[in-house]
Amino acid sequence: MDSHGRYGRRVVWSVMDTGIGPLLLAATREGLVNVVFHATDPVRDRALGRLASRLGTEPAEAPGSPLLAEAIRQVEAYLTGGRRDFDLPLDWSLISGFNREVLRELLGVPYGSVVGYGDLARRVGQPGASQAVGVAMGANPLPVVVPCHRVVESGGGIGGFGGGLETKRRLLALEGVLPEPLF
Known part of the structure; x- marks a missing residue:
């Protein structure tokens, strides 16, 4: 296994506080791969375990990753009424x-x-x-x-x-x- 997991895939994540509760955002090199509501510690841990199992690599906390930082910025802007749509690359690998x-x-x-x-x-x-x-x-x-x-x-x-x-x-x-x- 290389440093990016079995398939050369790296998953990074961060939890952001919002007016609708904490959201977990996770991304791969391809794009945003997962958004999870109510991301308290137990929910976050279960979601990260599912991601590790589905994507074959252990997700790493990395709020400073450029893609995650941009996703957080856009979600914050949406939730405060400053944005109507998203311009983010999406990784569809969790659904088919x-x-x-x-x-x-x-x-x-x-x-x-x-x-x-x-x-x-x-x-x-x-x-x-x-x-x-x-x-x-x-x-x-x-x-x-x-x-x-x-x-x-x-x-x-x-x-x-x-x-x-x-x-x-x-x-x-x-x-x-x-x-x-x-x-």
Whole structure:
């Protein structure tokens, strides 16, 4: 094994404090590979263990890495209303097949708008696959940056969210889709 892991891949990570709680951001040379909500120490440790297992190398804390520093800057700007989209290289190696296709399509849903699970299924040519789109949202390794919070139920319900419904509501309120919570 070389110094970058079995496959010559290096994974760096950092945890940033945000108004929606601590976020873990991890990156490879290819791009941002993972964003994890509620990254308290136990959640962070589990996420880093999963990354090590999936990517074949032990992630190293490196908040000063240029890609991570830029990702942190862009996420902070987004969460404070100063940025509407992200301009970051993404490493899609944690997701494949239908789920990757759906998430790539989701990148086209603009800031301040939402799409239904069924609508997203139709956009990828699988009109009966709205439930599978929900599974793809739950498997999103890059939430916030790949905006799964913008996917809602066709009947007007908010739908599920891996970061918790309160986090989804806050992200949609930030984008002006929902009113700000009263308390």
